[in-house]
Each structure stands twice: as C-alpha cells, then as structure tokens.
Amino acid sequence: MGNLSEQKTIKIQAWWRGTLVRRTLLHAALRACIIQYWWRQRLEGLLEKKRLSVLEYYAREKWAVIKLQSWVRMWRVRVRYCRLLHAVRIIQAYWRWHNCHTRGIFRGSYELTASQLGLELEICLESHICRITDCIPFPIKN
Numbered sequence: 001m002g003n004l005s006e007q008k009t010i011k012i013q014a015w016w017r018g019t020l021v022r023r024t025l026l027h028a029a030l031r032a033c034i035i036q037y038w039w040r041q042r043l044e045g046l047l048e049k050k051r052l053s054v055l056e057y058y059a060r061e062k063w064a065v066i067k068l069q070s071w072v073r074m075w076r077v078r079v080r081y082c083r084l085l086h087a088v089r090i091i092q093a094y095w096r097w098h099n100c101h102t103r104g105i106f107r108g109s110y111e112l113t114a115s116q117l118g119l120e121l122e123i124c125l126e127s128h129i130c131r132i133t134d135c136i137p138f139p140i141k142n
Contacts, residue, residue: 077138084117084136095123114138 088110105124110117121132 080138081112081117088119 092108105122107124108119108121110119112118115138117136117138119132119134119136121130123130123132
C-alpha cells in the first residue's frame with residue numbers, strides 16, 4: 001500500500017505544481033495586459049498631442065496668410081488713395097495759380113468712402129462754367 005500512497009502523493013504534488021504554474025502564468029498575463037493597456041493609453045495621448053500640435057500649426061499658418069493678404073490689400077488701397085490725393089493736390093495747385101491769374105473760380109468737394117472716391121468740381125472762368133462729377137472706384141477684392 002505504500003506504493004498507492006506514494007502515487008497519490010505524486011498526483012497531489014503534480015496538481016499543486018500545476019496550480020502554481022497556472023497561477024504564475026495568470027499573474028504574468030494580467031501584468032502583460034496592464035502594461036499593454038497603459039502603453040495604448042500613453043500612445044493615444046501622444047497621438048492626440050501631435051494632432052493638436054499639427055492643427056495649431058495649420059491654424060497659425062492660415063491666420064498669417066489671411067493677415068498678410070489683408071495688409072497687401074490695405075497697402076494697395078493706400079497707394080491708390082495717395083496717388084489720387086497727389087493728383088487732387090496738383091489740380092488744386094494748378095487751378096489756384098490759374099484762378100489768381102484769370103480771376104476764375106474753382107470750387108469742389110470730394111467724398112471718400114471705403115470703396116470709391118467721389119469728386120464734384122465746378123470751374124468758372126469768366127463766363128464759362130464747367131462742372132465735373134466723377135466716382136473713382138478703388139480696386140478692392142471682396
């Protein structure tokens with residue numbers, strides 16, 4: 001009977017070793033799952049941070065392009081306005097000189113809006129009267 005008892009003892013020991021091995025494998029698998037979950041979470045955070053960074057760069061680039069376009073448009077309108085103002089001053093200076101020498105009358109007004117320059121001029125030389133009304137549009141892109 002010693003042999004039967006020994007076999008039962010061996011079976012119990014084998015069962016116990018199998019249980020310990022399975023428990024160790026289960027703990028290792030759980031640890032691996034926890035590490036994998038942590039890594040996926042970390043990778044998601046890094047990808048989200050990268051996505052936000054790219055989006056912010058894109059937004060800054062678009063803002064810079066729009067700002068530059070508005071500055072160029074403003075500069076072009078200003079150049080056109082300065083040219084018109086210079087032309088008006090030349091005309092005014094000429095007619096003032098001409099007025100002094102011919103005793104004519106030069107009257108005028110202008111209206112400056114965001115999109116055009118409206119001019120109304122009245123020139124009286126002795127018995128002749130000349131009226132000029134014109135609207136000069138600015139080249140503004142909408």
